[in-house]
Amino acid sequence: MENVLTKFDNYKRTWSVKAELPVEFVLKYSSDVFNINNHDLLSFGESNRRVVVIDQTVYKLYGQQLQDYFNTFKIELKLFVIDATEQNKDWEHTDQILRFFEDVGVLRREAIIVIGGGVLLDLVGFCCSIYRRGIPYVKVPTTLLAIVDASVGVKVAANHFDRRNRIGAYYPPIATLLDKKFIKTQDDRNIINGIAEIFKLAVIKSEELFVLLEEHYEQLVNEKFQFGAIPVRVINLAITEMIEELAPNLWERKLDRCVDFGHSFSPIIEMQNMATLQHGEAVVLDCLLSSCLANVRGYIDTETLERIFKTAHSLKLPVFHKDFCKFDLLKKSLSDTMKHRNGNQYLPVPVGIGNYKILNDVTDDDIKKASDIFEEVKYE
Secondary structure: OHHHHHHHOOOOOOOOOOOOOOOOOEEEEOOOOOOOOOOHHHOOOOOOEEEEEEEHHHHHHHHHHHHHHHHHOOOEEEEEEEOOOHHHOOHHHHHHHHHHHHHHOOOOOOOEEEEEOHHHHHHHHHHHHHHHHOOOEEEEEOOHHHHHHHOOOOEEEEEEOOEEEEEEEEOOOOEEEEOHHHHHHOOHHHHHHHHHHHHHHHHHHOHHHHHHHHHHHHHHHHOOOOOOHHHHHHHHHHHHHHHHHHHHHOOOOOOOOHHHOOOOOHHHHHHHOOOOOOHHHHHHHHHHHHHHHHHHHOOOOHHHHHHHHHHHHHOOOOOOOHHHHOHHHHHHHHHHHHHHOOOOOOEEEEOOOOOEEEEOOOOHHHHHHHHHHHHHOOOO
16 A cells, blocks of 8 residues: 555645636616615615715715615615725725625625725725625716726726736625716816827727817817717727727736726826826826827827827826826836836837837937926826
């Protein structure tokens, strides 16, 4: 018996484990989500209670409607209200949310309903990914930016080490409910912050979307995406373009992604100007600088570059910031981004309108020339 064991058992054997994680989640329009005739929020869970994390500003506007909604159906509401700013997207507030889960005794398969903007969706999604090694959650985005960006992807995160989203995971929700009525209570700056992400996609992915922004900017900005067919078409196109790009690469096995347009130089600059520069604003400034880089490399002509700047200006997006002219800071920012891209630049730039090229050979001289152009073509 000993000889048989020796023959077949030794410390040189190797085992291989291979598994795939199936992912399926739904994004759907859910008009007037707190209306008692809308039962979407009731469909996530079988018990007589719901656990909700909601942004403080959203709660001030809709908190009573939320409570009345669940009271109507005699459902107990366990509620956590948080001031979901970029500054609070940190480990301290991560711990607060996790403690809330623990205090209310969240079950392993009990879905958390998250109601707020992109910061809150990211942060609570991250908490759900690590609590009990993963509990389900439902996204209810309440800002234009979240509707066209955070609601689509599966990345969740918290800020750490003075860097945006330095700790996080890929963790999809079970569903996302889209209610554009939330947008009408946003101030102009936050709506413009959301338009920035749509603008990014338009420049790099969809000429049709760019033309819609170019021709209907007054309606979109002034009417807050509420009336007519144009806002619906814009949102639908933006979400479709995002899904088309993200779905085949949910786990980012490929790091050369066109949706990283606007995210090559901006992350560090955004963190250094957190009190004054919102995420969408930082992204669009990066898009404009990267478009200048495309001009330097010959992928767009000066007329197209001016068209991009003009459309951004018409949409009331920022078209200049002094930090995007600081060569040393730009080099530092790109260098830090390259670590996230495994040592590669993988810098997306537009080729005309609606197409792109990924660069991996950008020189210091290219960056200097692009920053000079960025400063020259700025609108006052």
